[in-house]
Amino acid sequence: MEAQSVKNLKCIPSGFSSTMNVINNFLKAVLPYTEWVMLFLVIGGGLFLVFYSKLLPFRYFKHAIAITAGKYDDPNDPGEVSSLQALSSAVAATVGMGNIAGVAIAIYMGGPGVVFWIWITALMGMCIKFYSCSLAIMFRGTDSNGDLQGGPMYYIVNGMGKKAKPLAVFFCLAGLVGVLPAFTTNQFTQTLMGVVDPDNTIAVLGDFNWKLGIGIVLSIITSFVIFGGLKKIAKVATTIVPFMVLVYLLAVIYIVITNAGQILPSLKLIFTEAFNLKTAVQGGLWGLIIIGIRRAVFSNEAGVGNAPMYHGQSKTKEPVQEGLVAMLGPFIDTIVVCTLTAIVILLSGAYLETETNGIAMTLLAFEKSLQGGGILLMVIVSAFALSTLFTYSYYGTKCLSFLTNAKTGKLYNYIYIASITFAAVASVDLVVNLIDFAFALMVIPNMIAVLYLAPQVNRAMKTYFLKLNNGSSA
Helix, strand or coil, X not given: CHHHHHHHHHCCCHHHHHHHHHHHHHHHHHHHHHHHHHHHHHHHHHHHHHHHCCCHHHHCHHHHHHHHCCCCCCCCCCCCECHHHHHHHHHHHHCCHHHHHHHHHHHHHHCCCHHHHHHHHHHHHHHHHHHHHHHHHHCCEECCCCCXXXXXXXXXXXXXXXXXXXXXXXXXXXXXHHCCCHHHHXXXXXXXXXXXXXXXXXXXXXXXXXXXXXXXXXXXXXXXXXXXXXXXXXXXXXXXXXHHHHHHHHHHHHHHHHCHHHHHHHHHHHHHHXXXXXXXXXXXXXXXXXXXXXXXXXXXXXXXXXXXXXXXXXXXXXHHHHHHHHHHHHHHHHHHHHHXXXXXXXXXXXXXXXXXXXXXXXHHHHHHHCCCHHHHHHHHHXXXXXXXXXXXXXXXXXXXXXXXXXXXXXXXXXXXXXXHHHHHHXXXXXXXXXXXXHHHHHHHHHHHHHHHHHHHHHHHHHHHHHHHHCCCCC
């Protein structure tokens, strides 16, 4: 009888499991259609913006760094936070499990070649972020409290006109789901379970109860930060982000140095497999490209419209300045951090282990490449995960505030906290499909607005760079 009780404790409740399976099957059925829409808007729209901009944002990369460093800050400008704080908050929301677990999932599904398509998507994502976050400043509005606000919902209504409000509403409804911390919580829980190894510690609790407990603890920790509002979130993010990126960078550099002989073969593998028409990925080369786009979009959220909600609160009157700062986001979280993860996975040979997926693959890579690597990754993942959990709630609050009012919008924090516990016990397949589906829906209204309003950004860009090159104060 006692043995049977222990067994039952280890099992996930059948009703919960059945419900999750129904949801997951629905998502699998509709995802292929939303993927093609996302492909057209993000890649097609991104390519258009790259050429439409004449590569000007990329040519002012150094200037973007100077803006971020505070060289052009004016405390009298409207807004709540500095450009550095806005960038840190946006990067904290994106530099997370998507960069550690998401890359591993992409390699698991598509092989090493998928990394190349993640890079290509990121370059276009930089241009999309430039345009969308410039618009976030250009077309700011006010909420029901009269406070200044920016983001897709505001540049849709204020830039495209009141008739476009259904697009803004659609964006916010999809955003309420898309910004739930499902993936971060799920993958952090899996990492912790791998390090703690409950089967050899307190096995009587069972996997489900372990995950449930982790979810509850994460919910409590997150609540201490997110109920403090944007300024507290930005302050915490600005403290955590530089630290976590630096530690991760140092760990990867050490692994690369100790495996220097495998660097060129690994890079060669990325490029040769990127165009491998005989790839085993379902859908051939196009299937491979789509996997890369999905994971890159999930990593840096280019085209999704989340980052403009943070950058729209920056203390600046210059839309182009904020666009340049925002452009650094995809470079940091995808070109830098995702590449670091991919290199470790390829150098270690962890991608050849067919039974590992998600964070488990990255964890194996660190354990194989670095003594005590599993524990170190656990520390790094904790910082990544917590920073994401602390910052993502702001997006949902802003979406609900637009749909209702500023007071009601704050109630989203309670939904957000509850979803952390749910995500801890859900399957990785479900959470990946759920967020991919919601992100694809968010891309539709956001990219329509960005492409429609792009000429206005180009006019502002021409004026701004002319002033800058003539030595005028920007």
